[in-house]
Amino acid sequence: xxNEATYREKGRAVFLAAIMVLSVVAMSTAxxxxxxxxxxxxxxxxxxxxxxxxxxxxxxxxxxDVSNTGSENVTETVELEVDGETEDSExxxxxxxxxxxxxxxxxxxxxxxEELTLQATAGSVTSDEVTMSxxxxxxxxPPYSESRVYEGDTLYAYPGEEIDxxxxxxxxxxxxxxxxxxxxxxxxxxDLTSDDLVEYKNTGIEVFEIDTEGFEDDDYFVRSxxxxxxxxxxxxxxxxxxxxxxxxxxxxxxVSNEPPLATTDLDIESNRGPFSVLVGAxxxxxxxxxxxxxxxxxxxxxxxxxxEVYKATEDELNDLDGDVGVGPFNAVLLEDGxxxxxxxxxxxxxxxxEKALNFTDIDEDVYNLEFEAPxxxxxxxxxxxxxxxDVDGGFSEGVYTQTAGDYVQVSLELEDTDDTYIQFGxxxxxxxxxxxxxxxxxxxxxxxxxxxxxxxxxxxxDSTDDVYYSEDDEIESLVHGDDFEVNFWDxxxxxxxxxxxxxEYLEELDLVNSAEDWEDGDEYQLSRPLQPTxxxxxxxxxxxxxxxxxxxxxxxxxxDQSMVNLEPPSVESIKxxxxxxxxxDDNDLEELLGDEVTLTExxxxxxxxxxxxxxxxxxxxxxxxxxxxxxxxxxxxxxSADGLYALTDxxxxxxxxxxxxxxxxxxxxxxxxxxxxxxPTSLALEDANDKxxxxxxxxxxxxxxxxxxxxTSRAWDGSLEPDHEFTAELEYETHDxxxxxxxxxxxxxxxxxxxxxxxxxxxxxxxxxxxxxVEPAVTFDHLNEDDEVVVPISEDAEISGTTNVAPGAExxxxxxxxxxxxxxxxxxxxxxxxxxxxxTLTADYGDQSEGDTGEAxxxxxxxxxxxxxxxxxxxxPGDEEPENGVENGDENGDENGDENGVENGDENGDENGDENGVENGDENGDENGGExxxxxxxxxxxxxxxxxxxxxxxxxxxxxQH
Numbered sequence: 001x002x003n004e005a006t007y008r009e010k011g012r013a014v015f016l017a018a019i020m021v022l023s024v025v026a027m028s029t030a031x032x033x034x035x036x037x038x039x040x041x042x043x044x045x046x047x048x049x050x051x052x053x054x055x056x057x058x059x060x061x062x063x064x065d066v067s068n069t070g071s072e073n074v075t076e077t078v079e080l081e082v083d084g085e086t087e088d089s090e091x092x093x094x095x096x097x098x099x100x101x102x103x104x105x106x107x108x109x110x111x112x113x114e115e116l117t118l119q120a121t122a123g124s125v126t127s128d129e130v131t132m133s134x135x136x137x138x139x140x141x142p143p144y145s146e147s148r149v150y151e152g153d154t155l156y157a158y159p160g161e162e163i164d165x166x167x168x169x170x171x172x173x174x175x176x177x178x179x180x181x182x183x184x185x186x187x188x189x190x191d192l193t194s195d196d197l198v199e200y201k202n203t204g205i206e207v208f209e210i211d212t213e214g215f216e217d218d219d220y221f222v223r224s225x226x227x228x229x230x231x232x233x234x235x236x237x238x239x240x241x242x243x244x245x246x247x248x249x250x251x252x253x254x255v256s257n258e259p260p261l262a263t264t265d266l267d268i269e270s271n272r273g274p275f276s277v278l279v280g281a282x283x284x285x286x287x288x289x290x291x292x293x294x295x296x297x298x299x300x301x302x303x304x305x306x307x308e309v310y311k312a313t314e315d316e317l318n319d320l321d322g323d324v325g326v327g328p329f330n331a332v333l334l335e336d337g338x339x340x341x342x343x344x345x346x347x348x349x350x351x352x353x354e355k356a357l358n359f360t361d362i363d364e365d366v367y368n369l370e371f372e373a374p375x376x377x378x379x380x381x382x383x384x385x386x387x388x389x390d391v392d393g394g395f396s397e398g399v400y401t402q403t404a405g406d407y408v409q410v411s412l413e414l415e416d417t418d419d420t421y422i423q424f425g426x427x428x429x430x431x432x433x434x435x436x437x438x439x440x441x442x443x444x445x446x447x448x449x450x451x452x453x454x455x456x457x458x459x460x461x462d463s464t465d466d467v468y469y470s471e472d473d474e475i476e477s478l479v480h481g482d483d484f485e486v487n488f489w490d491x492x493x494x495x496x497x498x499x500x501x502x503x504e505y506l507e508e509l510d511l512v513n514s515a516e517d518w519e520d521g522d523e524y525q526l527s528r529p530l531q532p533t534x535x536x537x538x539x540x541x542x543x544x545x546x547x548x549x550x551x552x553x554x555x556x557x558x559x560d561q562s563m564v565n566l567e568p569p570s571v572e573s574i575k576x577x578x579x580x581x582x583x584x585d586d587n588d589l590e591e592l593l594g595d596e597v598t599l600t601e602x603x604x605x606x607x608x609x610x611x612x613x614x615x616x617x618x619x620x621x622x623x624x625x626x627x628x629x630x631x632x633x634x635x636x637x638x639x640s641a642d643g644l645y646a647l648t649d650x651x652x653x654x655x656x657x658x659x660x661x662x663x664x665x666x667x668x669x670x671x672x673x674x675x676x677x678x679x680p681t682s683l684a685l686e687d688a689n690d691k692x693x694x695x696x697x698x699x700x701x702x703x704x705x706x707x708x709x710x711x712t713s714r715a716w717d718g719s720l721e722p723d724h725e726f727t728a729e730l731e732y733e734t735h736d737x738x739x740x741x742x743x744x745x746x747x748x749x750x751x752x753x754x755x756x757x758x759x760x761x762x763x764x765x766x767x768x769x770x771x772x773x774v775e776p777a778v779t780f781d782h783l784n785e786d787d788e789v790v791v792p793i794s795e796d797a798e799i800s801g802t803t804n805v806a807p808g809a810e811x812x813x814x815x816x817x818x819x820x821x822x823x824x825x826x827x828x829x830x831x832x833x834x835x836x837x838x839x840t841l842t843a844d845y846g847d848q849s850e851g852d853t854g855e856a857x858x859x860x861x862x863x864x865x866x867x868x869x870x871x872x873x874x875x876x877p878g879d880e881e882p883e884n885g886v887e888n889g890d891e892n893g894d895e896n897g898d899e900n901g902v903e904n905g906d907e908n909g910d911e912n913g914d915e916n917g918v919e920n921g922d923e924n925g926d927e928n929g930g931e932x933x934x935x936x937x938x939x940x941x942x943x944x945x946x947x948x949x950x951x952x953x954x955x956x957x958x959x960x961q962h
Contacts, residue, residue, distance in 0.1 A: 043078070045128070047061075048130045052132060056111055056137075060106050062103065064101065064103070066099065066100045068098055071096040073096060074093070077091045079122070080106060080119075090102045090103075104120070108134050112137075115132070116132045116133075116134065117132075133202055137203055142158045142159055143237055145157075145207075147240065149212055150242055151212055151215050151244060151378075152375030153375070157192075157229075158208070159228035168226035170193070170224050171223045175219040175220065175221065175235075182235065196209055219235070244272045244275065246373050250382045254387060255359045255387070257388060263359070265357070266329075273352070274322065274350055274351055276318050276348040278345075278374060279346070281368060282367075283343050287342055287344060291331055294329045294345065311334065312324075314334065320348040321348070321349045322350065324349075328353070329350065329353070331347055332346050333345055363386065365386055367384050368383050389416050390415070392414075393412055393417075394560045400564045402567070404453075404529070406618055406621040410450065412446050412539055414444050420541065420559060421541075421545075422538065424450075425536060427510060429536070430511065434502065435476065435477055435478075441472040447473065449632045451622040455530055456529070464477045467480050488545050490546075490547055493544045499547070509553060512524075526742065528740045528741055529758070531758065540557055544557065568619075568758060574730055576601070576603055578600050578606065579600070580609065581709070581711060583691040584690065584715075589696045589698060592707070597808070600807045603770065607722075609809065610709055611710050613708070623663055626655060627643060627655060628640065628655065638697070642685065645687075647660045658745070661752060662755060664746075667706075667729070668683070669706075682716070683706070683708065688714070693715050723775070728768065729766060732766070733755075734763050734764045735753050738750060740757040747761075776804060776860060779803075780858075781802075782799075786869075788871045791873070792872075794844075795845075796842055797845040798840055799840070799870075801858070802838050807834060811832075814829075815828075815870065825848075855868070
């Protein structure tokens with residue numbers, strides 16, 4: 001082989017080179033042709049003469065010839081511009097050295113009196129400009145263009161015929177009196193001359209142009225010395241000038257020059273709409289600063305120095321539409337050369353509104369914002385002080401002490417800010433959460449609740465509402481799934497070593513092993529609920545959190561610091577109370593423990609009354625809130641019995657589908673009536689109606705209250721028999737060997753056996769209380785031998801007794817006479833049952849007679865509890881005065897300790913109750929009021945006994961004389 005090229009190969013190379021050269025030449029020619037194509041176009045409006053004057057309301061056709069002087073075809077879009085704005089367009093293709101015509105349209109509606117500039121364009125090629133006048137017809141009924149205007153407005157006057165200023169004099173006059181629909185008196189306001197004549201909207205009609213600046217609020221008319229305008233017209237042929245009102249009010253009198261407290265609302269109102277105003281600040285703010293204040297910053301639209309910002313003359317302000325302005329107040333700048341254009345702006349096309357002003361970056365000072373309606377006397381002002389931001393705050397408590405597992409309520413006062421960041425915990429407490437709080441109700445305070453049982457629980461990582469709650473403010477949590485702007489730094493803020501989010505922050509604090517695992521939800525900070533210890537609360541103004549050289553958390557721009565001190569829970573005691581009959585949910589906790597309700601501790605509960613079981617215990621409220629799904633409402637309003645069932649019953653399932661069996665909190669109320677395979681009667685918690693059984697929790701004192709309406713069988717599983725004995729028990733159950741762990745939702749490595757989260761293994765605590773539910777009953781005092789209630793005949797007769805009905809209950813005593821008793825009586829008296837169950841009625845029964853009989857009925861809750869016979873007597877049983885002198889210490893000498901030894905217990909045995917039977921009520925019948933009567937008919941003893949008594953008295957007297 002040889003390396004020399006063949007003739008064929010050389011020929012091929014020459015051919016390829018030629019093709020490349022030709023290609024380049026062709027491409028160059030093509031590019032040159034396309035450039036030339038646009039330059040070779042010529043545009044001409046061919047019907048310009050027809051467009052010089054047109055009537056308002058017509059749609060004009062603009063004929064445009066498009067000529068191509070080049071040799072190549074050209075395709076281009078031809079546009080019609082009117083005063084620089086594109087109004088119509090059409091695409092056209094023009095062959096080389098030819099001309100095409102296009103017709104473009106424009107609607108002249110509402111353009112009467114305007115002079116418009118028309119021009120055709122095609123890319124960079126333009127036609128000559130054509131000036132078009134739009135003529136109109138008179139669009140008002142003479143004599144005036146408006147029947148009412150605002151002071152400063154312009155209106156037009158035309159009598160319906162040519163105005164002759166050469167031969168007639170004309171005046172504007174103010175109406176001072178009128179009668180029967182005619183002007184009867186007037187006062188000169190101003191003269192009108194030929195200088196005041198203008199052509200009205202290119203109609204060819206000359207009218208008077210009247211400027212009402214300086215006119216008082218009143219009716220006016222034009223008078224002529226001729227007969228074209230009436231000398232004293234009808235009142236309907238006058239026009240009214242009304243003054244414009246202008247009111248402004250700022251929501252705050254002080255703002256900061258830094259967010260978030262740099263804004264305040266301006267309320268601006270006028271009786272005119274739409275209206276425009278000029279705004280200045282006595283020269284203390286320039287037009288750029290004013291523009292930024294009223295446009296709320298660049299995000300609201302074009303910036304101050306943007307070419308899009310409209311610049312207006314003062315004369316046109318009242319005619320401008322709000323769409324030309326920027327921001328919530330339609331702000332525009334003033335044309336250079338207008339008075340004070342460098343220190344004023346205008347707000348145009350306004351209606352009444354209340355929007356925000358933004359004073360960010362405005363110097364500290366007191367500014368007087370002045371508002372002036374152009375061409376009128378309407379003006380207003382508002383003063384505002386701009387200060388530097390000085391963020392501060394303070395927690396309401398230095399230490400918030402609460403039991404672990406219950407709720408903590410925290411409040412933080414704020415100054416010069418409406419939001420804050422709070423870090424809960426630190427590396428030492430082995431848990432950290434970052435919160436963002438917004439003072440939503442703007443009361444300079446954020447207040448919120450913390451559920452210390454669910455905080456950090458991996459089952460609530462996407463449920464802030466189950467952990468934190470604020471009634472009036474907004475709260476977010478990084479641990480529990482919220483996302484908000486916050487920064488984490490290694491050693492120093494803005495040092496370039498920003499940490500990659502909250503997960504890395506936790507890893508640097510040694511609270512998690514892997515930031516990535518934490519972010520993915522594969523690792524959590526806690527293995528069991530927050531345990532009793534101290535947790536720091538640190539508030540920050542800017543949300544910058546730092547890990548220092550020692551691996552500890554530091555807070556940038558710290559506002560204040562406090563502490564949450566969680567103490568160990570306990571189960572102390574259980575007791576029962578009775579309270580008057582109502583629905584179980586009739587009272588909230590404050591009412592139940594306050595003066596509105598009588599709550600009496602007792603173990604014998606009468607049916608119809610409410611049973612209140614009080615367990616003095618803590619460390620259960622957070623779990624109850626989560627299991628019931630009611631959250632902090634458990635603390636403020638209580639919860640259903642079903643919520644307690646979800647927490648305490650092994651078969652139950654709580655909110656979010658969680659089983660709380662492993663929590664180890666057990667509560668039951670059972671009777672001692674189990675028989676064979678039959679379960680004992682027990683308190684019904686599952687699906688119980690709130691009116692039958694209701695649950696309240698005292699977060700401050702640590703107590704559980706279960707309220708039961710004993711009048712309904714629905715409150716019980718099983719039958720409620722009279723005098724049922726019950727036992728109430730609350731237990732915090734632990735495992736024998738293992739503690740609680742989140743992975744098992746109970747004792748670790750047991751699959752969920754009960755293990756109260758705050759107790760060590762094998763440390764179960766419980767309390768019990770026995771009580772009974774009995775039938776309502778009453779026992780009357782002062783019964784005689786026939787078991788009749790003896791009622792004394794008196795204006796202040798007292799009837800007393802004892803009942804097991806709850807103190808404070810609605811009770812009464814009804815006394816009714818037997819048939820034939822005179823005077824008859826049938827009275828119902830209200831009773832007040834004391835704490836010990838006793839009651840006393842005092843009533844006037846002085847007109848009754850010895851031996852009158854009737855019935856006494858004790859009533860409660862509108863029903864009769866028991867009825868007893870009654871009898872009236874002068875004295876109550878046991879109250880009769882003895883008449884035999886054998887009383888203790890009587891004057892007959894048989895007193896205690898007398899010298900004759902006839903005392904009680906003396907050696908002779910003549911004491912009360914002695915063996916000789918001379919005592920009151922002895923077996924011989926010689927007692928006071930005994931059944932035997934002497935022959936003389938004296939009750940209890942006869943004349944013989946009386947003589948013995950007299951003899952004894954004589955002997956005693958004789959002895960004393962000696």
